[in-house]
Amino acid sequence: MLETEVALWRPPAAVQVAGDELATLRAIPLFRDLKDAELKRLAKLLHERHYEPGEVVFREGQTGAGMYIIKQGAVDIVLRMADGGEQAVVSLGDRQFFGELALLESSPRTATCVVRKPSVLLGLFQPDLEQLLDRDSKLGARVVWNLARMTGLRLRELSDLMRARAAAATPAAPVPK
Amino acid sequence: MTPAVFPAGTLIPPRQELTLAGKVVRAIVVLAGLGLGLGVAWVLRFLALPVVLGFLLSYVLGPLADRLENRGLSRSAAVSICFGLVLGAVALLVAGVVPSIESWLMEAPKEGEQSVFELQLERRIGQWQGSLTTSYPAVNWTAAFEKLRSLLQHQRRTLVEGLPAMALDVLSHAGSVALGFVVAFFVLLDGSVMKKAVVALMPNRHFENALLMLHRIDRQISSYLIGTAVENLLVTIIVALPLLLLGMPNAFLFAVLFGAANVIPFVGPFIGASAGLLFSLLDPAAPSMVSLIIVYVVVHLVDAMLISPLVMGKSLDMHPLTVIVGIAVGGTLGGVVGMLVIIPLIAVGKAIATTIAEGLRNAAAA
Numbered sequence: 001m002l003e004t005e006v007a008l009w010r011p012p013a014a015v016q017v018a019g020d021e022l023a024t025l026r027a028i029p030l031f032r033d034l035k036d037a038e039l040k041r042l043a044k045l046l047h048e049r050h051y052e053p054g055e056v057v058f059r060e061g062q063t064g065a066g067m068y069i070i071k072q073g074a075v076d077i078v079l080r081m082a083d084g085g086e087q088a089v090v091s092l093g094d095r096q097f098f099g100e101l102a103l104l105e106s107s108p109r110t111a112t113c114v115v116r117k118p119s120v121l122l123g124l125f126q127p128d129l130e131q132l133l134d135r136d137s138k139l140g141a142r143v144v145w146n147l148a149r150m151t152g153l154r155l156r157e158l159s160d161l162m163r164a165r166a167a168a169a170t171p172a173a174p175v176p177k
Numbered sequence: 178m179t180p181a182v183f184p185a186g187t188l189i190p191p192r193q194e195l196t197l198a199g200k201v202v203r204a205i206v207v208l209a210g211l212g213l214g215l216g217v218a219w220v221l222r223f224l225a226l227p228v229v230l231g232f233l234l235s236y237v238l239g240p241l242a243d244r245l246e247n248r249g250l251s252r253s254a255a256v257s258i259c260f261g262l263v264l265g266a267v268a269l270l271v272a273g274v275v276p277s278i279e280s281w282l283m284e285a286p287k288e289g290e291q292s293v294f295e296l297q298l299e300r301r302i303g304q305w306q307g308s309l310t311t312s313y314p315a316v317n318w319t320a321a322f323e324k325l326r327s328l329l330q331h332q333r334r335t336l337v338e339g340l341p342a343m344a345l346d347v348l349s350h351a352g353s354v355a356l357g358f359v360v361a362f363f364v365l366l367d368g369s370v371m372k373k374a375v376v377a378l379m380p381n382r383h384f385e386n387a388l389l390m391l392h393r394i395d396r397q398i399s400s401y402l403i404g405t406a407v408e409n410l411l412v413t414i415i416v417a418l419p420l421l422l423l424g425m426p427n428a429f430l431f432a433v434l435f436g437a438a439n440v441i442p443f444v445g446p447f448i449g450a451s452a453g454l455l456f457s458l459l460d461p462a463a464p465s466m467v468s469l470i471i472v473y474v475v476v477h478l479v480d481a482m483l484i485s486p487l488v489m490g491k492s493l494d495m496h497p498l499t500v501i502v503g504i505a506v507g508g509t510l511g512g513v514v515g516m517l518v519i520i521p522l523i524a525v526g527k528a529i530a531t532t533i534a535e536g537l538r539n540a541a542a543a
Contacts, residue, residue: 047373047388049381054190058385061539065385065392078188086188106389108539112189125385127392131369134243135252 021046024071024122027095030146038139045128049121057113057121064102064109066125070094073119078112091116103129103147226353229518231360235368236402238263242365256365260358273429298459302326386536393528398521408488409436412480419472420453423464431456435473439480441516442500444508446477499523 025031025039034042048071051057057068060080076088077098089111092098098113103126133140195203218225238259245255306322364371372391379387413436420428431453438449450473457463500520507519 045369047376047384049384051381055381056190057381059189059539062385063389063535063539065389076188080189088188114189123384125388125392127388127395131243134240135246137247 021071021122024069024095028069028097029150030067030097030100030143032146034139034142038142041136041139042124042132042143045124045132047123047125047128049123051115051119051121053115053117055115057115058099058109060110060112061108063106064099065106066102066123066128067097067100068113069097069122069124071120071122073121074116075119075121076114076116078114079110080112100147101151102126104151224356226350226514227356227360230354230357231364233402233521234263234357234361235364236399237406238361238365239368239399240403253366256362259365260362263358270433274433297461298329301459301461386532390529390532393532394525397524397528401521401524404488405440408480408484409439411484411488412436412439412476415479415484416472416476419476423468423472424462425453425457425464425469426460426462427456435476441513442504442520444504444516446473446480449473450477495520495523495527 021043022036022039025034025043031039031042046069049068051073057075058064070092072094074091074093075098077090077092078086078088081087099109101107102109103124106126129140129143132143238256241262242252242255242259245258246252250258302322302325306318309316310318376384376388376391413432416435417429417432420432425431434452435446435449438445438452441448450469453469453473454466457466457469463469500523503519503523504516507515507517507522509515511518
């Protein structure tokens with residue numbers, strides 16, 4: 001479920017210009033505070049994939065293998081509702097990312113990702129993160145640490161959201177006379 | 178936010194279901210590709226041994242190379258150190274085993290003359306015949322032992338005639354082993370790049386599943402191979418100690434044989450023990466057969482009850498019946514090599530089947 005809340009992170013305005021892969025990675029909170037040499041090392045692990053509009057990156061229920069970073073393009077995250085309908089919960093663009101919780105666990109995807117315009121995505125997957133931890137544990141640990149921080153932040157934001165929804169749904173208590 | 182809307186009024190494009198004709202065409206293409214792949218593999222089958230050996234070696238050395246790289250070494254330096262260690266270990270092994278083999282070769286039968294081993298065997302057979310004739314005089318032992326002698330004579334002739342072919346066979350395998358080392362070196366150095374290149378060929382639709390499948394295969398094979406290597410190294414050391422203490426001639430050679438054969442599940446320990454036991458029958462300098470049986474049984478029990486559970490853990494994750502049937506099939510199809518490679522092959526098949534089944538299940542649920 002948390003995967004669909006990715007729009008909470010917007011890329012910093014300062015890096016909104018078109019740039020190389022390192023600039024894309026630098027904009028991702030997961031890789032913050034990493035030096036250029038470390039980002040270069042990380043970039044070697046990424047899988048670049050090209051998608052056409054309407055193509056599905058992954059479907060709800062499919063086992064997740066990792067996260068995607070949008071190097072260029074746009075995608076929609078779509079949820080299937082209980083009544084059988086579909087709802088696009090968020091649209092993501094350049095230098096945003098999604099699916100990062102699958103880096104920690106190969107659980108089924110909780111939403112479907114559909115490409116909206118020609119896109120180039122960079123995939124970072126669980127096996128690659130494991131390899132990074134084996135070969136450069138310091139760098140791997142920093143990425144995992146950032147991932148843990150983001151997960152905690154997201155949990156807090158989600159509970160705030162639920163609290164706000166619960167408050168909106170509860171009828172106002174009658175004012176005692 | 179203006180999400181793309183598909184013709185059906187939905188946001189998610191439906192899965193593309195193939196028509197019957199499409200399915201038939203796809204099946205034909207897949208089968209043709211499979212046939213072509215098998216044909217190429219058959220033509221290049223002479224490369225099978227070095228390639229398999231290279232990959233197996235890279236799996237065993239991979240964690241060490243990773244650990245060295247993690248300590249700040251470059252990948253190439255880490256891989257070179259690993260190979261230096263392997264070559265050192267091989268040199269030590271050769272230094273330990275070659276004198277035994279050399280002495281055996283010096284004693285090997287030559288045309289027209291008897292070797293020391295043959296004289297010992299002849300003396301032993303004579304002792305057995307005398308002892309049995311004294312104990313059971315009613316039985317015609319002379320005829321039985323004549324048959325045994327003629328059988329041994331036939332084996333001797335076969336061995337003498339086959340020695341040059343055996344030497345050539347060993348030399349040809351030495352070339353394959355050397356090539357295997359080269360393959361292992363490059364797989365260790367650029368394995369991740371190679372894997373990435375393979376995954377890059379996959380269409381977007383199957384990309385994640387292919388990646389997961391490769392990862393599972395990788396994990397199954399590496400955990401099995403590393404576990405097996407550590408387990409059998411420990412078994413070799415543990416069996417070498419009592420053999421040395423008992424004064425077994427060529428104790429190190431028989432320990433290595435037992436450890437190497439122990440790689441084959443279930444039947445391996447019997448094969449490994451039989452070499453030492455047969456030797457003890459023929460060589461008067463060897464410890465008694467009973468003491469050797471006790472050593473082999475105790476070491477096997479220690480392995481089965483302590484080392485294997487500790488080292489291997491659940492790495493194999495396979496039903497014992499699957500292992501037994503697999504070894505029988507592997508042995509029938511490819512002899513000792515078949516028995517050795519069948520378990521990793523079953524593990525690979527299992528990883529592929531698990532991923533495909535998971536994909537189908539998820540597709541049905543989605």
